Amino acid sequence: MKPYPKLTNAEVQQLDSGKCPDCGSPSFFIGPRGGMNTNVRCANDKCKSEFNLILGMDGAFGKERISEKSPAAMAILDQVFKPID
């Protein structure tokens, strides 16, 4: 299985501030836990990006992406990048 892309520093900072790095939503659903780690899913219906993290701990340690980058994020990127006329 291909690993999901590593979180960038900017994405880690977004998660540390409680926001989904893909769509900016401040809401997450809590999923399965294992040891110190918890799986969370973005609550934005169009996004649903999933991350594995240690709740309450800032920084890159223990944080990873566990789903494909969401279509919502792709749609946002599509709005930012436009074809040259």
Ligand SMILES: [Zn+2]
């Ligand atoms: Zn999201």
